[in-house]
Amino acid sequence: MAETFRLKIIAPTGIFFDDDIERIVIRGTEGEFAVLAEHTPLTTSVAIGTFNIIFGDKKSKSGTLLGGVATINPRETIILTDAAEWPEEIDLKRAQEAKERALQRLKDDKYDAARAQAALERAIARINSKEGL
Template sequence: MAETFRLKIIAPTGIFFDDDIERIVIRGSEGELAVLAEHTPLTTTVAIGTFNIIFADKKKKCGTLLGGVATINPRETIILTDAAEWPEEIDLKRAEEAKERALKRIQDEKYDTARAQVALKRAIARINTKKEL
């Protein structure tokens, strides 16, 4: 049996996830990052995107992280995030509409392009998470 570590995902609304896992794959500022037990200590930003958890029994669970920071230690990883969602909490139609709205706003000079790009990233992350279900 593989070694496990504690994962805590904390959002402004409270504890989103708190359990022992074998591995998590998150999107960091430099790309995807896989964290396993006994990982070298590290603090990194968490980009908007999907995450995948693998439990000791090899069951998998995916979700969406909407930015944040991760503190990784050999026996525990804590992710503080702006928001986290499970696939069943995501309304696919609403996410697709948000994506289309963001794409239009990126092209329109009267809107804040940076804000529209973040909205686009969030919508794409939600769509990708929902499709992984």
């Protein structure tokens, strides 16, 4: 059995996840990466996207992180995020509608393109999480 470490995911609404795990794969601003026990200390940005937690019994659980920062240490990783969601908490129809709205706003000069792009990324992350991608 592989070594485990503590993972805490904290959102503005409170502690989203707090347990011992074997590995987490998250999307950073420089690409996807995995964290295992005894990882070299690191602080990095977390991008909007899905994550996958692997427990010691080889079970896994995926969800969505909507940006943030991760502080990684050998025995503990803490992710502070703007929001975190499990797939069962996501309303797929609402996410698809948000994606369409964002795409339309990106075509229209009267909207802030950066905000529309961020909304599009959030909607796509939610859709991917819900659909298990």
